[in-house]
Amino acid sequence: MTAYILQTPDPGYVPREIHGLIASIADLNTAIQWYNGINGDTGATGTALGTGQANTTTIVTSQGTLGSYAALLCVDYTNTDTGTGAYSDWYLPSKDELNNLYLNKTVIGGFSTGGYWSSSEDTDSLAWAQDFNNGTWPATGKNTTLHVRAVRAF
Numbered sequence: 001m002t003a004y005i006l007q008t009p010d011p012g013y014v015p016r017e018i019h020g021l022i023a024s025i026a027d028l029n030t031a032i033q034w035y036n037g038i039n040g041d042t043g044a045t046g047t048a049l050g051t052g053q054a055n056t057t058t059i060v061t062s063q064g065t066l067g068s069y070a071a072l073l074c075v076d077y078t079n080t081d082t083g084t085g086a087y088s089d090w091y092l093p094s095k096d097e098l099n100n101l102y103l104n105k106t107v108i109g110g111f112s113t114g115g116y117w118s119s120s121e122d123t124d125s126l127a128w129a130q131d132f133n134n135g136t137w138p139a140t141g142k143n144t145t146l147h148v149r150a151v152r153a154f
Contacts, residue, residue, distance in 0.1 A: 033142060034127045039142060047094055047128070075090070116132055122139040129146055
């Protein structure tokens with residue numbers, strides 16, 4: 001489901017070309033931690049549009065490929081729900097990318113009113129989440145279980 005179309009002055013915007021974000025049609029999980037049980041500064045601090053994929057790679061490099069946590073869940077996701085072929089380049093959205101999902105949640109559909117993880121880290125033990133009931137941005141303990149919706153760029 002197309003979630004957001006890049007516009008001036010978004011990073012990656014190219015005049016007369018259509019680029020943006022696609023969101024998975026459903027949550028990948030409704031109760032998963034941001035981390036793999038290891039607190040620490042991963043370096044995934046990008047918050048802007050276009051930084052979610054790099055954040056996700058940084059998180060998985062730091063946290064490893066064993067276990068189950070938000071970023072790895074997105075990396076391991078391969079959709080088969082669009083009818084246009086399978087994609088395996090999904091990632092956990094950055095803070096600003098997640099906010100665009102929140103702003104378009106009615107059009108995209110299927111969101112809970114609970115909290116969703118972003119890939120943007122705040123401190124060694126906190127990451128940014130967004131409450132899809134009221135749009136607030138609490139820095140949340142990485143051990144908290146929240147929803148995850150994957151995105152991919154096009």
